[in-house]
Structure formats: C-alpha cells, structure tokens
Amino acid sequence: MEKNLAKTYNPKDFEDRIYKMWEENGSFRAEVDPDRKPFTIVMPPPNITGQLHMGHALDQTLQDVLIRWKRMQGYSALWLPGSDHASIATEVKVVNKIREEEGLEKEDLGREEFLRRAWAWKEEYGGRITRQCRKLGDSCDWSRERFTMDEGCSKAVRTFFVRLYKKGLIYRGNRLINWCPSCGTSLSDAEVEHEDKNGLYWYFRYPAAEKGGRDMVVATSRPETMFGDVAIAVSPEDERYADMIGQKVILPLVGREIPIIADPYPDPEKGTGAVKITPAHDPNDFEVGQRHDLEIISCINPDATMNENAGKYAGMDRYECRKQWVADLEEAGYLVKTDNMVIPVGECYRCHTVIEPMLSDQWFVKMEELAKPAIEAAESGKLKHVPERFQKTYLRWLREIRDWCISRQLWWGHRIPAWYCDDCGEIIVSETDPDVCPKCGGRHLRQDEDVLDTWFSSALWPFSTLGWPEQTPELDYFYPTNVLVTGYDIIFFWIVRMVFSGCEAMGEPPFEYVYVHGLVRDAQGRKMSKSLGNGIDPLEEIDKYGADALRFMLITGITPGNDMRYQDERIIAARNFANKLWNAARFLIMNIQDEKGEMLPMAKCCSECCGMACADTDDFSCIALRDEDKWMISRINDAVRYVTDTMGKFDLALAGQRVYDLIWNEYCDWYIEIIKKRFWSDDEEDKKTARFVAVYAMKNMLKLLHPFMPFITEEIWSYLPHSEEESRGGNGYLISAEWPVAGEGKHFAAEETILNMAMEAITAIRNIRGEAGAPPSRKLTAVIVAQGEDLSRIREGERYIRELANLTEITFTETKDGVPGDAMSAVIAGAQIFIPLEELVDIDAELERLTKEKQRLTKEVERAEKKLSNPGFVAKAPEKVVEEEKTKKARYEEMLEKVSQQLANVEKKAGK
Numbered sequence: 001m002e003k004n005l006a007k008t009y010n011p012k013d014f015e016d017r018i019y020k021m022w023e024e025n026g027s028f029r030a031e032v033d034p035d036r037k038p039f040t041i042v043m044p045p046p047n048i049t050g051q052l053h054m055g056h057a058l059d060q061t062l063q064d065v066l067i068r069w070k071r072m073q074g075y076s077a078l079w080l081p082g083s084d085h086a087s088i089a090t091e092v093k094v095v096n097k098i099r100e101e102e103g104l105e106k107e108d109l110g111r112e113e114f115l116r117r118a119w120a121w122k123e124e125y126g127g128r129i130t131r132q133c134r135k136l137g138d139s140c141d142w143s144r145e146r147f148t149m150d151e152g153c154s155k156a157v158r159t160f161f162v163r164l165y166k167k168g169l170i171y172r173g174n175r176l177i178n179w180c181p182s183c184g185t186s187l188s189d190a191e192v193e194h195e196d197k198n199g200l201y202w203y204f205r206y207p208a209a210e211k212g213g214r215d216m217v218v219a220t221s222r223p224e225t226m227f228g229d230v231a232i233a234v235s236p237e238d239e240r241y242a243d244m245i246g247q248k249v250i251l252p253l254v255g256r257e258i259p260i261i262a263d264p265y266p267d268p269e270k271g272t273g274a275v276k277i278t279p280a281h282d283p284n285d286f287e288v289g290q291r292h293d294l295e296i297i298s299c300i301n302p303d304a305t306m307n308e309n310a311g312k313y314a315g316m317d318r319y320e321c322r323k324q325w326v327a328d329l330e331e332a333g334y335l336v337k338t339d340n341m342v343i344p345v346g347e348c349y350r351c352h353t354v355i356e357p358m359l360s361d362q363w364f365v366k367m368e369e370l371a372k373p374a375i376e377a378a379e380s381g382k383l384k385h386v387p388e389r390f391q392k393t394y395l396r397w398l399r400e401i402r403d404w405c406i407s408r409q410l411w412w413g414h415r416i417p418a419w420y421c422d423d424c425g426e427i428i429v430s431e432t433d434p435d436v437c438p439k440c441g442g443r444h445l446r447q448d449e450d451v452l453d454t455w456f457s458s459a460l461w462p463f464s465t466l467g468w469p470e471q472t473p474e475l476d477y478f479y480p481t482n483v484l485v486t487g488y489d490i491i492f493f494w495i496v497r498m499v500f501s502g503c504e505a506m507g508e509p510p511f512e513y514v515y516v517h518g519l520v521r522d523a524q525g526r527k528m529s530k531s532l533g534n535g536i537d538p539l540e541e542i543d544k545y546g547a548d549a550l551r552f553m554l555i556t557g558i559t560p561g562n563d564m565r566y567q568d569e570r571i572i573a574a575r576n577f578a579n580k581l582w583n584a585a586r587f588l589i590m591n592i593q594d595e596k597g598e599m600l601p602m603a604k605c606c607s608e609c610c611g612m613a614c615a616d617t618d619d620f621s622c623i624a625l626r627d628e629d630k631w632m633i634s635r636i637n638d639a640v641r642y643v644t645d646t647m648g649k650f651d652l653a654l655a656g657q658r659v660y661d662l663i664w665n666e667y668c669d670w671y672i673e674i675i676k677k678r679f680w681s682d683d684e685e686d687k688k689t690a691r692f693v694a695v696y697a698m699k700n701m702l703k704l705l706h707p708f709m710p711f712i713t714e715e716i717w718s719y720l721p722h723s724e725e726e727s728r729g730g731n732g733y734l735i736s737a738e739w740p741v742a743g744e745g746k747h748f749a750a751e752e753t754i755l756n757m758a759m760e761a762i763t764a765i766r767n768i769r770g771e772a773g774a775p776p777s778r779k780l781t782a783v784i785v786a787q788g789e790d791l792s793r794i795r796e797g798e799r800y801i802r803e804l805a806n807l808t809e810i811t812f813t814e815t816k817d818g819v820p821g822d823a824m825s826a827v828i829a830g831a832q833i834f835i836p837l838e839e840l841v842d843i844d845a846e847l848e849r850l851t852k853e854k855q856r857l858t859k860e861v862e863r864a865e866k867k868l869s870n871p872g873f874v875a876k877a878p879e880k881v882v883e884e885e886k887t888k889k890a891r892y893e894e895m896l897e898k899v900s901q902q903l904a905n906v907e908k909k910a911g912k
Helices: 015-024 054-072 087-102 111-125 128-136 151-166 223-228 283-292 308-313 318-331 368-380 390-399 454-458 473-478 488-506 538-545 547-555 568-590 627-648 652-680 684-705 710-717 749-772 788-796 798-804 843-868 871-876 879-909
Strands: 038-042 076-080 170-180 185-187 192-206 216-220 231-234 248-250 257-262 274-277 335-348 356-365 384-386 418-421 427-429 445-447 481-487 511-517 780-785 807-813 824-828 831-835
Touching (some): 015 128, 038 054, 054 076, 054 128, 054 511, 054 538, 054 627, 151 454, 192 223, 216 274, 274 283, 283 356, 318 335, 368 488, 390 511, 481 488, 547 710, 568 684, 568 710, 627 652, 627 684, 627 749, 749 780, 749 788, 749 798, 749 824, 749 831, 788 798, 788 807, 788 831, 843 871
Parallel strands (some): 038 076, 384 511, 481 511
Antiparallel strands (some): 170 185, 170 356
C-alpha cells in the first residue's frame, strides 16, 4: 500500500473500490440489537422502469447523510432499500417492447405469457437503478432489499385487502372514476395532475319544451358531453330562475327533453348561473344526479371516442366531435357566444393524456374512517412534518378526501384477491385462492381481472418490508421508522396512504418525521424534463466530478421544502473543496511520516495512551498545547456541537456549510498555515504536539464530513494513524467510527478570542496591502491602537500577526499619538490598525505612476472641455451623446482631484 495519498485528487481511483470494500465487509448491515437504539429509514422505492435522475440523487443523498450520521452515533441504523413494480409505467414499457419487437399486442399473447414477459423485463432492467444508487454512495442494507411484488409484500397486500374488506372498508361499486384513455385504466384522484390552460367556454341556448316557456343559456367547456345531459341545475337562491324550476328544456339538435332542477351546486355568480348536469362525465354532476335520482347516460367510450349515444358523431375522437358538434350547433342557431377562459384540465400523471370522468364498476376504499387516525397523528404531534407548513397540506387533503378507487385495468401488478361464482353470483374475497364457492359449493370461480393501484402496495412499505403480517423481530425492533424523506410532489400519492395504512395495520404511524424536500430545477429555475431537454444525468456528473462533489453540492444547496437550482459552478466549487481537503491531508500525512513512510511519534495524554486516545477525552492537560492548538481544538468542538444540533433539526445544508468552513477556512487557511514551521523545528516535543493536534483535528473533521462526502473521507482516513478500537467492530473504517461529542474540556474560550482577534488583524493588514498594491513579501511595521482587555488580547496574538502579516515590528498603544497622518488604516473589533504609507509604497515608483496618471487625466479633462465648448457639437450631437460627454468630464475631474491629492501627499513624503 502507498504511504500517502496520490498527488492528484481523482475520485475514479477509489470510489468504486471503497464502495466494494464497504459492501464486502457488511458495513451497511443493520441487526436487531437490544443493546442499541434502532434508527430506520425506508427508501421511497424507485420504479423498476426508471434510472437515477437528479431528483433521486437529492432524495437519496439526504437519506444517506442521515443514516451514516446515526450509524456513527451508535444506532443500529437500517436504511431499507427496494423498488416498486409501478403497474402503469411498467406495463406501458413491456407493451411497447412487444409491439416494437414482435408487432403484437398484449392481448395476442394472453395474460400468462404477458406476465412472463413482464417478469423477464423486471429481471433484466429492474435492478438498474439500484446499481446506480451504489455509484452515489447509498449505504443501504442491500441484504434486506425488497420488491413490492415479492412474496412477502404480496402476502401483506392480500392480508390488508381482506382485512379492510371484512371491516366493510373496501367495496365494489358503480361510480364515477378518473379514466385515462391512453393507459386504459382508472386512476385515483391523486394520480390526476391538474393544470390551468387557456380554453373556451361555449354558451348554448337550450330551447323551452313548452310554448311560452323561456329558453335557457348554459356555458360549458366540454360541449361533446352534451349528449349525456340529463338536467339543467340552478341555485334555489337564484331569483332569475325561480319560476323555471320544474319546467323542461330541449337538448339542442338531439331533441330529448330534460328538466330544470334546483340544487346548491350551481354558483349564481359564474357564467349564466345555470349548469348542465351530465352525471356520467363529471364528478360534481354525478353527485347532483345521485341527489336527484337522475338517469345516467354515457356518451364517450373508454378509448375517448364517442359512443352510440352521440348519434351521427359515434366513433369520432372526442375532440374531433367537439369541433364538428359546435359547428353544427352554431349553424342551427344554438351557439350564443364564446368566451376565452382559463380552464383547469386533469391529466394522467404518467402519460399526460387528458382524463375522462367515467362511470365504471371499480373497487374502492372507504376513506372517512381511515383518515381519522391519520389526522389525529398529525394533530397530536406523533407525526411531524419538516418544514411544518406541509402539515397543512397533508391535513387539508385528508379532510377533503374521497373514497379511493384502487382497481386498475392492467395485467401487471397485484391482482385483486376477489373471485366471482358463476353459479350463484357470490363474491369471495380471500387471502388464499378458493376452489369452492362457500355459498353454493360451485366450482365455477373466476378471479377479478383487475390489479390493485400501485400505491396500495407501496402504502404498506414501512411494515410489509419488515415482515408484516408476521410478527417478526425486525418488525418489532425497527417499526415505527424514524423519518421518511420525500419530495413534496408525492405527499398525496404515498405519504398520506402510508400513514393511514400504518395506523390501521400497526396501530401507530409508520414514522415520526416526514422530511419534505423540493425539486431540483435547472439553472433558470425550470423543472427538468425530457421535452425541455434540460435534464442533467447524475451519473455523468459523478463521472466528471465524483460522487462526493455531487452529494455535497446537492446537500448544501437546499433548504427544507424548497426547490433548488442546479448550477455547474456549484458542483465545480464542491469538487474544489474536495481537492482542497485532499491536498491538506496529503501535506499532513507527509509530515507525520519519516523517510520510510513510518509514523512519527505524537504527543500522548498519558503513559498508557496509544498516541491518539486524547481524541476521546476532554482532558488535554498532559499535553503542552500552544494557543493555536487550543484554538483549533475549540473550533472543532464548536463545529461538533453545531453540526450535531443542526442535523438533529434536519438543517443538513447548514451542517454541511459549517463543516466546509471548518475545513477550508479554519484548518487549511489558518491552522496549517500557523503550524507548518513547527513540523520542521528542532523542538521534538513541540513537533509531537503539532502532529497530534493536526491529526486529531483532521480525524474529527473527516468524521463530521463523512455523511456528506463518504468516499474521500474514508480514503483519507485509511492513511491516518488510529487504533482499530476507534471503529465499531474493530474494522478500522471511518464508516464505523464513533461520531464526535462536544465537551467543555475541549472548549478554550480565551485562546479562541486571542486567535480570532489576531486573524482579524492579519486579514485587515492583508487587505491594506492589496489596496496599496504592496506585495506580500514586503516587510512592514504597524501601529495597533486598543484599550484595556482588547489591548491585552491583541498583544497576546502578536507572534501570529507578525509572522502571517509579514511585519517586522508592531507598536501597541492606547492612543493615536505619533501615528503618521498619511498612514493607511483598518478597524477591527476592539482595535484600529495603522500602516505607514511610506512602507506600503515605493515612493519613487509611486511618484512616477501618479505623475503619469495626473497627466493622462488632465488631457482627458481638456479634451472633454474642448468638445463641450464647441457650439457645433452641442447643437448637432444627440442630447444623449452630449449628456454622456458631460458625465465623462465630471468623472475625469473627480479622478484628477483625487490623484492630485495623492501626488501631493507622496511628494510631501519624498520631501519635494
């Protein structure tokens, strides 16, 4: 093995190797351990159709940071991975594959053969995304990986379905559902995406059925559904139509009479205040129809073509029918007017086809009773949302929830465990496949053709993956889980359903916290999508910059619940940070080894100490620490306290930024800069102390950074001296190391104040140099004015200021007496710093420079004056050009005045 890190940071050299090492050594395994507290996260199971995208990368990095942190804190930390069968998405993929390769439809194959092809597709592609998760560094317990259609999860689905059915919470009914004509299946309300689009409202006249009656004008955005109209509804409070309630109008061109009814649903302020009622094609109309016992007439087929009730338009696509039907109504004189309107349109969340509300025989879950414990869980604080504002969204959806349509007209998925007896019509719902009808003894049984909504099985994920319905040790130990990390876009799809399912099956919510994050958008703030071509492949970014850089960029770019923008400069900055750490670690390792690569001796806290035992003690009294050592130990201690606290609040970005500042600013830019000469001094004992503290700090920084950037930290850790006891299980790996703990014995307030004041002074002097153009190599003297304790403190930092600001002498004083009038100055907390001008500036060179600059500016002023005094220019030039010239003249005059004053000061200093 090499004795030091490679000269160049190249994550490709070690990331895959380290991940393989972790897996082979069982570093991600979580066991039932009564002596340790459990900490559990279940991974939102990615679809087997997908591949890793930037949303996954963010979601999984957040989970991995939490699980690695808790693992280091000593918890039996389980991150349970898996994948979802994704009924609709997977079936579409398999159908398209068969169609493209064989020219066949699934019906040509039959159900059994199609499912065989689907399982083959799953075996070939299903593990792709989990393999990609490894590239990101996900420390999942892969030995417990689950699939929503594996044997255990399938048993849980049947058990839960039967349980709800027996309690009367699942029923089969003929109700209005959301139908996707493209996917050919029903959808739940949560699977319909609503988007406001520009559209038209058509106002049509419905003639009165009786002579002397009044016609009705009704507005609609979907005129093709008029063939299913069964009534016109008006508000009972609407005085305009009070005398018309109970009368009838004629459906234009169709000729069918329909009644005018009174119902609270119409809004008198909207449109004409009269609403056409089409129960077969609108959920609100359906409810009105139920209240008034109205006929239900469907006019649209499942494939979005018109049916026989549309007359001569039968067989036409719904939108083609709309176009022709409106034209015919207009020609016949029934179109009154059209308005441009913004119309909410419901689309399938998978294929984005506009859905059709349709009446259909489907299976439903009664939600009112199931929602109550899920609401109580949030209101009582058993379930907490981070950020808290998302609890309002969660509660609002639950309080307004309608019965959940759970049947899907697909073949891939959990087939509904219901059988129909052809002999007596009995419906048998059973956990096992029945052979005989329990009612009539008949054997002519056929299973329901439909499968369950994908979200029905994923709703059981937190407990089905741990063995439910069996009472396994894992279920008893790891449930309820601790935190669910997810995007705000699936609160309704998944979170709500997991909560009410967990409350029903297990008697308590499935997790304590829901950590909600936003979306990863492009640099312009747009949602990443194939249509825009603005998606960024995380695997390509990992190939370019390394997984650590991608992870750190994602984690430090978010605030809980808010979207983030993906910007190239931020991942480049994250890689630069990794490079900075790499170089600092390489420098450190080089200076704690001898020529043969053997470790040099370090300070010890006691005679029995191995050399690094002080890393775990609050007592540094046995070591002769310098002020800078105490400052570094104290800064580490402060960072440990801050990072631990902020991570506990899920402020992971703040925690990551604090570690960044600790490493880049405090360790690399200050501590290493201060102590580097101590590595090469003749004081052997002090060298041991310097090595000890530098290694102590590096190791604690690596521990704090490990959850965020696991690969580079593990690689550097392997080159540092440590005992096997520092890692649980004695494997020597950082992933198993103990998380640092803050302690008062590691807090050195006085030394922090001294060093902080000195650093502020050094920075101020460096800034003065920059302003004056004085090179860092030029030796300077300084006068520092301060009073009382501030003067004492800054005096104690004198050696740091002299060395790092390159000063030959510092005069400390309580007054400004004797400070040169032309000295450049800076103010810091508790003190003022003055640097004589003559030391900052080469007088002869400055005289020459300022003289040339004065001459140049004088010519510019003269040129501008001459131009502005020319009547022809002022009269003929555009006003804007004349004003620009006046502005230039004023600016040059101002610059000339300043340069002249600077020149006078320098001439005075030079004795001229």
